Amino acid sequence: MTTRESAAAQRIRDAAIVSFAQLGYAGTSTRQIAASLKMSAAAMYPHFRSKEDLLYSIALDGHRSVYEALREVDDPSDPYAVRLENVVSAFARWQAEHHELAKVVQYELGALTADHYRSISAVRRKTTAILATIVAGGVAAGEFAADDPDDVVLAISSLCVDVCRWFPSRDRRDPGTLGTAYARMALRMVLARQR
Amino acid sequence: MTTRESAAAQRIRDAAIVSFAQLGYAGTSTRQIAASLKMSAAAMYPHFRSKEDLLYSIALDGHRSVYEALREVDDPSDPYAVRLENVVSAFARWQAEHHELAKVVQYELGALTADHYRSISAVRRKTTAILATIVAGGVAAGEFAADDPDDVVLAISSLCVDVCRWFPSRDRRDPGTLGTAYARMALRMVLARQR
Incomplete structure (x- = not known):
């Protein structure tokens, strides 16, 4: 994993932690997490399937x-x-x-x-x-x-x-x-x- | 509240507790709760707005x-x-x-x-x-x-x-x-x- 990929994965994880903590895992969609980062769901896929x-x-x-x-x-x-x-x-x-x-x-x-x-x-x-x-x-x-x-x-x-x-x-x-x-x-x- | 109304309210509460506990509050809709009781969302309204x-x-x-x-x-x-x-x-x-x-x-x-x-x-x-x-x-x-x-x-x-x-x-x-x-x-x- 390159440093750049790693930083992107960390940003996704950080956004997911906030959503999961506030709305619960079941209350959060990957689409929402991507949207909060102004990312497409497809762009998240290489990091988290x-x-x-x-x-x-x-x-x-x-x-x-x-x-x-x-x-x-x-x-x-x-x-x-x-x-x-x-x-x-x-x-x-x-x-x-x-x-x-x-x-x-x-x-x-x-x-x-x-x-x-x-x-x-x-x-x-x-x-x-x-x-x-x-x-x-x-x-x-x-x-x-x-x-x-x-x-x-x-x-x-x-x-x-x-x-x-x-x-x-x-x-x-x-x-x-x-x-x-x-x-x-x-x-x-x-x-x-x-x- | 009549006994019958009260029993219905209790059934709704019990179903909601299971959903909220498993999926979180944000992860549950009133529609899902009603569906789990084979009820319409409208039938729930008199009990919980x-x-x-x-x-x-x-x-x-x-x-x-x-x-x-x-x-x-x-x-x-x-x-x-x-x-x-x-x-x-x-x-x-x-x-x-x-x-x-x-x-x-x-x-x-x-x-x-x-x-x-x-x-x-x-x-x-x-x-x-x-x-x-x-x-x-x-x-x-x-x-x-x-x-x-x-x-x-x-x-x-x-x-x-x-x-x-x-x-x-x-x-x-x-x-x-x-x-x-x-x-x-x-x-x-x-x-x-x-x-």
Whole structure:
């Protein structure tokens, strides 16, 4: 792919993210996306052969971007509590900073073909594994308490992913501040001693 | 409204919930909803004058149902920890049991008119107030620790609302079990003693 082709594909993806986030995947046609770029539907075809192909490209990029954001901040030589805070903070922050992309990434996976869904699931599993490794490691080291580590990982994922639904709100406009607050909540989930 | 009119309105709402949840509000036409009920669009008009009117009716019912579910299980004479567990359990459980309705209720509010949005917001505030009252009461009584009670309420809401996005999954199919697990996570957020 030449740089020029790549820039065109990126423009198409960006326009599609806005439409999918606002109108939903089913509520958007490739014709509309092309029109918003003053392009013909035929001119989009060399880049994306179908609306589903476009969704897959967006979802794959988005999921890889989340994974990289978490991997980048996770230093296995840090104490587990620091690792958990860093990773959750980056996760919640990503959902805030990329809230339109995140909605597409999180809400529209049902429209993918089975093959494409499997590819996306593989990236999701890698992302979840970062969290799961930290929680399990912290429990094994006696630094964390968890009745069921799977529940903790699921709950922390829910906590972070939901950010894209409402961010920004009147009172919450800074992704970094939100990330820090959510990271503290997540840490509390595993540092608690039930009375 | 006679019982017969009411039953027809309910059938229309139920069909709309399925379409809105699967295709999004923008991806659904009133014509499609009518067709799925073997009805003419004109026959729907006495019940709902527009697609937005239908969304508003669904969103209002849904938000009232969440509020009632929380209010019902909250006994102010219980200790704060019990109240929090009961309310969070009911909240997460509602999102699981009504996951299609919940998606419409949570994801499509942007399509409401300003007036309708304000009415819905009033119900949302009452629901949030149940959680906020318990968290603030628990902190004041020295039973809970929270750096920022608003963060805790926001995080617990995120935790619960996200359930409708993914429920049911391969491993999680029982709303009651999920509600109990999420309630424990929420309780940990306020019982934690940071080390």
